[in-house]
Amino acid sequence: xxxxxxxxxxxxxxxxxxxxxxxxxxxxxxxxxxxxxxxxxxxxxxxxxxxxxxxxxxxxxxxxxxxxxxxxxxxxxxxxxxxxxxxxxxxxxxxxxxxxxxxxxxxxxxxxxxxxxxxxxxxxxxxxxxxxxxxxxxxxxxxxxxxxxxxxxxxxxxxxxxxxxxxxxxxxxxxxxxxxxxxxxxxxxxxxxxxxxxxxxxxxxxxxxxxxxxxxxxxxxxxxxxxxxxxxxxxxxxxxxxxx
Amino acid sequence: xxxxxxxxxxxxxxxxxxxxxxxxxxxxxxxxxxxxxxxxxxxxxxxxxxxxxxxxxxxxxxxxxxxxxxxxxxxxxxxxxxxxxxxxxxxxxxxxxxxxxxxxxxxxxxxxxxxxxxxxxxxxxxxxxxxxxxxxxxxxxxxxxxxxxxxxxxxxxxxxxxxxxxxxxxxxxxxxxxxxxxxxxxxxxxxxxxxxxxxxxxxxxxxxxxxxxxxxxxxxxxxxxxxxxxxxxxxxxxxxxxxx
DNA sequence: AGAATAGTGTCTTTTAGACAGTATGGG
DNA sequence: CCCATACTGTCTAAAAGACACTATTCT
Numbered sequence: 001x002x003x004x005x006x007x008x009x010x011x012x013x014x015x016x017x018x019x020x021x022x023x024x025x026x027x028x029x030x031x032x033x034x035x036x037x038x039x040x041x042x043x044x045x046x047x048x049x050x051x052x053x054x055x056x057x058x059x060x061x062x063x064x065x066x067x068x069x070x071x072x073x074x075x076x077x078x079x080x081x082x083x084x085x086x087x088x089x090x091x092x093x094x095x096x097x098x099x100x101x102x103x104x105x106x107x108x109x110x111x112x113x114x115x116x117x118x119x120x121x122x123x124x125x126x127x128x129x130x131x132x133x134x135x136x137x138x139x140x141x142x143x144x145x146x147x148x149x150x151x152x153x154x155x156x157x158x159x160x161x162x163x164x165x166x167x168x169x170x171x172x173x174x175x176x177x178x179x180x181x182x183x184x185x186x187x188x189x190x191x192x193x194x195x196x197x198x199x200x201x202x203x204x205x206x207x208x209x210x211x212x213x214x215x216x217x218x219x220x221x222x223x224x225x226x227x228x229x230x231x232x233x234x235x236x237x238x239x240x241x242x243x244x
Numbered sequence: 245x246x247x248x249x250x251x252x253x254x255x256x257x258x259x260x261x262x263x264x265x266x267x268x269x270x271x272x273x274x275x276x277x278x279x280x281x282x283x284x285x286x287x288x289x290x291x292x293x294x295x296x297x298x299x300x301x302x303x304x305x306x307x308x309x310x311x312x313x314x315x316x317x318x319x320x321x322x323x324x325x326x327x328x329x330x331x332x333x334x335x336x337x338x339x340x341x342x343x344x345x346x347x348x349x350x351x352x353x354x355x356x357x358x359x360x361x362x363x364x365x366x367x368x369x370x371x372x373x374x375x376x377x378x379x380x381x382x383x384x385x386x387x388x389x390x391x392x393x394x395x396x397x398x399x400x401x402x403x404x405x406x407x408x409x410x411x412x413x414x415x416x417x418x419x420x421x422x423x424x425x426x427x428x429x430x431x432x433x434x435x436x437x438x439x440x441x442x443x444x445x446x447x448x449x450x451x452x453x454x455x456x457x458x459x460x461x462x463x464x465x466x467x468x469x470x471x472x473x474x475x476x477x478x479x480x481x482x483x484x485x486x487x488x
Numbered sequence: 489a490g491a492a493t494a495g496t497g498t499c500t501t502t503t504a505g506a507c508a509g510t511a512t513g514g515g
Numbered sequence: 516c517c518c519a520t521a522c523t524g525t526c527t528a529a530a531a532g533a534c535a536c537t538a539t540t541c542t
Contacts, residue, residue, distance in 0.1 A: 008256055008257075008294060009293075010255060010257075011254060011257050011297070012252050013252075013254075013255050013329075013340060049252030050255070053253040053255070053337075053338045056329070056330060056331055057340075080326055082324055083324060083342050085257075085301040085342070086300060086301075087297075087298045094298065096301075098327050098329070155395075155399075170520085170521080185507085186522090187506090188504075188505065188506080190521090190523085191523090192503090192504080195503090206513095208513080209513085209519090209520070210514090210519095211515085212512085212514080212518080212519040213511070213512040213513045213514095213519075213521045213522080214512075214520090215521060215522090228475070231472070231503095231504075234471065412494090414494080429532075429534085430494090430495090431497090431533090431534080431535090432531070432533080434494090434495070434496085435496090435531095436530090436531080453492090453494095453540085453541095455492055455540080455541065455542090456492040456493030456494070456540065456541080457492080457494045457495080457539040457540050458494080458539075458540065459493075459495090475531075
């Protein structure tokens with residue numbers, strides 16, 4: 001910024017994606033096996049470098065979403081998660097990664113990557129508990145993404161992003177239960193979710209299940225922020241702090 | 245990432261700071277007048293390019309905090325706000341900016357900048373209403389920062405960052421009133437704020453004011469997240485959406 | 489005593505939590 | 516008729532909102 005001959009350093013910019021979805025009532029994250037060094041053969045978040053100098057960051061995220069996950073922008077929630085730029089995080093040099101959080105409804109299996117040997121949905125518990133080793137600082141990024149999702153379920157309509165365009169209340173409850181790892185009372189959930197203004201709106205038809213009474217269908221309402229918020233049950237696994 | 249001769253593009257990385265504080269019961273943001281092109285003479289957020297290739301992002305934020313605002317890390321809350329990387333945002337080329345949100349208690353006036361002609365606290369309303377023109381996309385960044393602060397006041401102990409290490413309950417209420425632009429009932433606020441576990445803890449002495457009964461002093465508690473959260477009164481200025 | 493600010497108590501309304509019964513489809 | 520799932524009520528406990536009084540310091 002000065003005229004004394006100093007020039008600011010340049011960095012490589014990467015975009016990484018934390019794509020979350022629900023499978024068998026558990027939260028999964030999409031991981032791809034790296035085909036090149038560094039961390040060849042280790043699983044990592046889908047992502048890559050900026051395509052060209054003039055590519056917008058959000059466009060790059062959409063491009064990776066399509067290339068590595070085969071997901072089109074339709075019905076996929078995408079938001080910026082944060083920047084990860086610790087100096088030593090990439091052995092190739094100074095690489096700063098912009099992480100995006102994507103929430104997708106359960107989709108048909110196919111996930112074919114271009115520059116990834118293998119792509120697959122992995123339960124987030126397996127990643128967070130350390131059972132699965134990830135490249136770079138991607139475990140931390142996954143952890144932050146999951147925490148973001150958990151938190152935004154309280155105050156925003158993010159849960160609807162895990163569902164298709166039409167969903168039942170029981171489905172929506174399943175989202176909350178899976179992401180928060182809790183059990184909720186269906187009766188109180190019905191009452192609560194329908195009392196929050198603009199959260200969900202009923203649509204005509206009903207869904208015919210294999211067995212049991214057909215359920216009413218809803219779609220996401222107009223309000224993105226929930227007032228009052230959905231309340232997460234107190235987890236008995238909370239930390240106490242010392243008094244000085 | 246491939247071996248076909250393509251090399252990923254490099255970008256310039258900047259760090260910008262949204263520093264918020266309270267002055268005369270109003271939220272202010274620190275702006276500096278730019279001494280060089282582009283936007284010479286226009287006010288902008290304090291910030292600058294990465295010092296060297298191996299500088300950590302958070303370190304860079306702390307450095308700018310000291311250089312441009314004269315603030316040491318003590319008693320200053322600093323968190324990442326987001327990345328701003330639209331292709332055309334900087335006429336000098338592809339500059340990606342990592343924005344940090346800083347919350348500081350009211351401090352002695354002096355704010356002496358190095359590469360800024362003039363630095364000063366500006367009411368955020370003046371910035372957000374467009375009364376003050378800012379360089380680059382900095383008005384948007386300020387807007388995001390303010391919104392982040394407003395939101396986190398509900399669910400975290402961020403309000404204590406606006407106060408010094410010791411504060412009274414009335415002071416804390418003033419923070420909520422200023423940031424949210426609302427009036428709160430002192431009696432309900434006293435009850436509420438003391439019932440939230442780990443939010444504030446009493447310390448021995450009392451503060452002697454110029455007039456009136458001395459107030460008890462508190463300090464920030466151990467818990468960073470508030471359960472249950474502080475509830476923001478419903479603003480009558482909320483948007484409605486159409487029904488399809 | 490009076491002014492000014494700090495702090496406490498009570499009542500009412502709303503919301504959350506726990507729990508049981510009825511309704512509607514397909515065999 | 517039985518099963519499985521969808522939905523509706525009711526009671527109770529806790530929290531939020533509205534409001535009035537007492538307490539402590541200084542001049």
